[in-house]
Amino acid sequence: MKDTDGGSTNMEFLCLGYLDEAEWDNKSKEEQAEIMRICTEYDSEGPNLEIQRIVGASPEAVFEHFTCADKLERWWGPRSGKTDWTTPSVEMTPETGGHFRTCIRSPEGQDYWARGNVIEVEKPGRLVFTHQWEENQGSHPEVKRIRITLSPFGPQTRVRMRIDGYTSDESRDSEVEGWHQCLDRLVNHVQKTDDEAILRSLVAEWSRHVAAKDSDSMMKHYHPDVILYDAIPPYKTVGREAVKQAWDQCFPCLPEVCGSEHRDLEFRVSGDLAVVNGLHRFRPEPEEHPCGGSYLRLTVVFQRTQGAWKVIHEHISQPFNPMNEKVWNIKNPDVLDMPDYAACGPNLEVPQ
Template identity: 30%
Template structure:
């Protein structure tokens, strides 16, 4: 998209700045996000999340499909403010979550077949296929993203491409901030709160329907199977599976269900794998005896203008267990799960 560069270069010392620059073959954009690499990578690879930012300012993304494996297709549509559709597609060449993505980029039709760039008004000599490399670097809870788009130096669209990338990354930054999960530590408790862009009846259903819960429970890149008997006294069982096949089972009992306002349920992690259990023990050396491997989750759903203020209050056996679970990534795990919940609810 040939857009005039309005912002120019920005000092990358600022934590949420984009820095456009040019080398002979590459348009390079650098942006630092106030989120860890796992979360930023997830927003780069979940189709429903990509649709919230994958277009320049004023544009929209009405369609996006991702087949995330080497050789898989990335197919999307960007719609201009005037209502014109620009279809594109890529082929993933390298996926190293959450550090690196490499994929081709080309114009396509609605069916996903490559088309001549001239069909969308590109200049003579615009390449039919380019390559994009995205590098995600963690920096104390933040992520420095470097986008390297390999395009010929002589094509006139480079300036507009540079500006388009900068605006897209600004939109991603805004989305990450707007969907942040806030964490509060209290006596024997951790409280997570987040505003979900969906009515509470839909959000509540996604917690109490096994098929829906299986689609979002767990960090980015995990799969999940779920069985539940969603009634007071009923039980549930969830098995999260990482990309390398490690399973993390959870089970619990529903103590209270008030649709669509409140859920109270236990959460037992005693079946987690041995490596995880050993890490937990290392973080629990201050505890006398064997601590309970169970917490109590109280989840509330509050309607706020068509959105849902979601609060998850998790109570542990002791402050030491609470601190150990936080150290092992509990907060980031919930943040990524709720990202996936946002994606499911659209």
């Protein structure tokens, strides 16, 4: 890089992370801002890499996935086969002049550290930073400049990534697959995060309809061919209409005021399938009503059909005590209590 007088400067070295930090800290804010402005005009004449992806979230949300350490660590890094690399350490100051340092870990446990400087931040549309593998890390030691541009694409975001600073085609080509995998992981992670939020809202909506004893609204997100394994006979109920009838038969057994509560819900999303498991409990008034005597175990399988999540399978159960063949109530989910199995054996007599 040349200055306006034609002389050589060290601005390029600052942009690429070589300038001593003490020298940088001694500069005024105005000097730092001007240096960073010059840095943004630097473009490598060597090989570069450009990648685009469409991410299913707003630019504001996607920007946070690049600039918040707790979000970045969930998707940053490549894959080995079907196994994602992990990111055990992320340090980022998302402001002009800030620092950037990450550690990505291979499935075999090998750590790779990289560092850089944040050159430009324009929320929520632009982020520019440098990236250099630390000593003896990565395949090539050169310092790259990574430019991220985010723009609206309907309700989604178009992500453009440009990487400059490669010293050879070989160097660039060695990283092409890894950077593509990295952005693929961003797309998948944001999709899963969005899907979980949608599924949580569907479960909460279902719970409100249960409390209102509104079976029609409860069935809104059920597939026509849903299969229910209920906690009470029959052991299997097939079809949305049959499940609705089962609830209509249940509601008269509940008190007039009866809330619905979930806890310990876990969500697992893979493509167009999702599994939700946890506990459900009725909250009757008065509390002494028998319907509220125990939590019920709940597993729900959702399938995305024509863009909407639908329940295709539901399983509700309670454990039983094999020592007396009676239902084992789950009164306190924080305690994994169980009966005394000491008398269990081939000669065990079960009360009739």
